[in-house]
Amino acid sequence: MTTQTTAPETPSAPAAAQSGLIGLPHRLGRALATGGGALTIISTFLSWTWTADFPGDLTVYGYPGGLQVLVLIGAVFTTLFGLASYGIKGLGWLTPGSADSALKLAALGTFATAWYTVIAISVELGGVVNLEPGGYLVAVATLAALLGALALPFERPAPDLADPDDTGLERFRHNSRQNWNTFKAAFASTTPAPARQLPAYAEILVIVAAMAAGLLVFTYGIGTEYDELFIGFLLTAGFCFAALGKSGIVARVSAITARHRTVTMAGAFVAAAAFPFTQSDDQYATIGVYILIFATVALGLNIVVGLAGLLDLGYVAFLGVGAYTSALVSGSPSSPLHVNWPFWASALLGAAVAMVFGVLIGAPTLRLRGDYLAIVTLGFGEIFRITVLNMDGTSGPDVTNGSNGISSIPNLNILGFDFGKDHTFLGATIGRFANYFLLMLLITLIVVVVFRRSSDSRIGRAWIAIREDETAALAMGINGFRVKLIAFALGASLAGLAGSVQAHVTYTVTPEQYQFAHVVPPNSAFLLAAVVLGGMGTIAGPLVGAALLYLIPAKLQFLGNYQLFAFGVALVLLMRFRPEGLIPNRRRQLEFHEETEAPAVLTKAGA
Template identity: 75%
Template sequence: MNTHTTTNDNAPHKEKPPTGLIPIPTTTARALATGGGALTIISAFLAWTWTAAFPGDLTVYGYPGGLQWLVLITGALTTLLGLASYDIKGIRAITPGNADAALKYAALAAFGTAWYTILAISTHLGGLANLEPGGWITAIATLTALTGALALPYPRPRTYPVDPEDTSWEQFKHRTRNGMTVLKGAFAAETPPTPRKLNSYLEILIIITALATGLLVFTYGIGTEYDELFIGFLISVGLGFAALAKAGIVAQISVYTARHRNITLIGAFLAAAAFPFTQSDDQYATIGVYILIFATVALGLNIVVGLAGLLDLGYVAFLGVGAYAASMVSGSPSSPFDIHLPFWAAILVGAAASLIFGVLIGAPTLRLRGDYLAIVTLGFGEIFRLVAMNSDGASGPDITNGSNGISSIPNLKILGFDFGIEHSIAGFTIGRFANYFFLMLLITLVVVLVFRRSGDSRIGRAWVAIREDETAALAMGINGFRVKLIAFALGAALAGLAGTVQAHVTYTVTPEQYQFANTVPPNSAFLLAAVVLGGMGTISGPLVGAALLYLIPNKLAFLGDYQLFAFGLALALLMRFRPEGLIPNRRRQLEFHEAELAPGETPPPAVLSKTGA
């Protein structure tokens, strides 16, 4: 059944076009949205309050400060997308997707950030009377822009955007030769036309610009100086990214990254390596190194959960095994073994210990499936913690020093380079945590390469077959037990690699660090959430998910007892509206959105080929 047709602007419309939420003529609505965005830009240069007591000093005319910068950026995005909705030549070319849909999210980003700021000012200073005229103008401007955007006609999208980890052929082989195919039903109207192939150097320049922008956004977010600014940052970035996605810009960049995978990978790690040079001290480099540890372990778990489909609820135990094994042979005075191995030997010991435990635990348990396997792995995680807690010489053998753990772990030294002291590189002072950041970045690169190569290999295809239908895979001759054991052991070894660095970063390894769930990641619950949130089976998904899951709770610590409530609510909303994850592959999107297909409708050929249909 052919499910796509070629567009024809002169063809008669048989269906009545959908109307907006507010009954305003389309021309008027676009004018309101665009004009409101322009007025929002102007209002950011006005004073919003009379006193500098509110963080960010919003009392200055002619120069934005604090949250005003975020409103200025979202207002500029609203104006740009408003002009694009008029099909202005040049501007429309950079928004190949649905400009009206993108305009809604951009206007909502400006509205949400501005009105949150106004409410924060009123709460902090004691009432709306503390607003200057600039604050009122901002409120009116953003409300006007949002009203106009909501009045624009737009059908509810039901689509499957570009999979950034597909090849360019897989992304576009369901289109017509001229790149102007429009899909029906659940695939309609949202997929942008095939981007015109640019000069390779220009495409690489666009990739570099996107990576530099990502580094700038991450650096700004991690360095927010006060709570109100971070919440405004979340509102602006979340809705602003949604606007760029609806505009087709994200999908267009994904096409270029797919054409230049190796350059994108190298560029991404160079951008990450530049992060410590943007910091004046170790305050935020500390968060950076813990994010990398968390992300690396999540990527290892993604092999077990995302590729092989094995629900492991005790995965953090392998991180602990690697950390304990490395700390015992690194010269710690509280270690029961008088051994001080060099780092290369200690990291091999940690990875090997985790791999052995993975085999020992997996061999008797991987014949189970589903919930039964999840319960057994959860039990293993708790058993490891309790054994480490009781191996103190009183309740059991003197191996782990009980609840006191292995302490005073010395700093790493590689080829005379001491990771525990400051170093000067090209005029920049690099502190202790920045040193470990670079080391952990190299280990993350190794894990990414292992994941990528194994996922594309024969064993990787066997993992996917087991995940999709184990019974069918066994019937086709795949040795299910051996394939699952390899995934379990490989994932455990990768967690052990990260554990060796974690032991030296934290100086101390204790059993409390490796629980199923606590308020401080990494733990099994947060690791699993990072994989599901980011997108199972992808490389970039768990990395992004882990970064968000570590950074956001760290910055929301001011909420106190409500921190986990707010965090859990955000996760529930995300799983409700985007259950496939932030960066999913096409197969998982189809699994979650099959119900949106019209009766008798089939997905495009590219989607079918990804699912094996």
């Protein structure tokens, strides 16, 4: 009688996925994460400290305030994702992707914000003795929720069969790759399951809700009253957005907005136009108008870098050309021209002169590629700054007043509407910067339309072909020089248009405003970072990237000499974990994530 032996069965993926990063059973971990989130919600209604010396007044029972509100938001997300991971009926819409991955990120964000607050209270007030019961409870509850979330299962990658001829070094590399893939799988999201398409009116309501939520988050972030609250806002907003992305909600909303692009654009415009009416004074509207100027110029640069693939390090010079041109003809007493053109004429002139400079600079340089083109454009930016610095009547002709610049630029007056005065509209009073915010918003809309129409056109497809492989594009009959020159000229004209408004907003234009790496954006370095970090080749990417890159340095001034260090660390981390940008197009996302399944139809360049 012979005994028949069989090879042990390979465990299936669900069977293999019995534990997470820590050794707790996954059922206990899920209960711990959900219960910790619920206890965190309760803790936000308790007092966290006994004195109101800590900003935000965390001494009140029954009413969350300051950083407690942010912890409450994170705890609500943690609890909801935890309940959804149980498969509770009615919560399936919340996690069309991966409930466990979303729960991990929500718990981590809540833990980070809560412990940051507890540590800040202890440091600023002189020890943990200044914590009230709510402070101790939130520390324990968020830690429990995080440990429970880390115990949730994830699918481990199937191991490759070992090669008997492998050397020890090869086995070490193999095991290292397996361990890294296992770690990444802990926070990996699954592809959202296809959902039943909603009626058109319901999808429009979803778009409206998304725009309202975006306006609320932006208004809250820009209006944070003290430093600790802004740090907590960054932690909560970043992790919650990542959790929503892992859950699949962001992908669902993106698919809906792609089907209603015109409605989405109109909704975004209306939501942005409502921002000045949420402000009681010009303090934050000032930041808003500068963000729009920065974002508009970044979107123009996105044509050059994102669509055509041309690395331009001197793009801020075109903004300066438009600003100086408009300042010279707008009636400034320090202008040697002594003319006062209407705004529409000065804006068109600024865009036209910037376009001419774009052609003059691009014609002899666009035959270069890569690093050589970047060096030449960087040189052009410095040449522009030095030229306007020397045109002071001493070193050169008296045109720009040298380092003093052109000052006392008058406020705009369009059809009798004085942008320098307060106006009442629908019972709300809007000030000077709110007026310019609405004007700049209109110009941003024009730039968005130009970008969208250009990217969807034949010339836009030629830009993308040049960006992907210039040699192949030339072999297919595309006139590379002409196509790149059009991109350079169009991007320069859009920057000049934004510069025309900037001159009136700032009252004064000076050479130091247009350096490569000026302390305050916009400058060439920050503009390029906004395009890359936001998402090259998209519309929303540079707008979001510019908003973050302007808002974060403005709010991190309390760090003093460590401001740029903290900012640089944040950029490095973002590029490490999301190299395709915050809002990437599908082509670029596939380049950086080979494990992502290719869609049946790739979205357009401007999606």
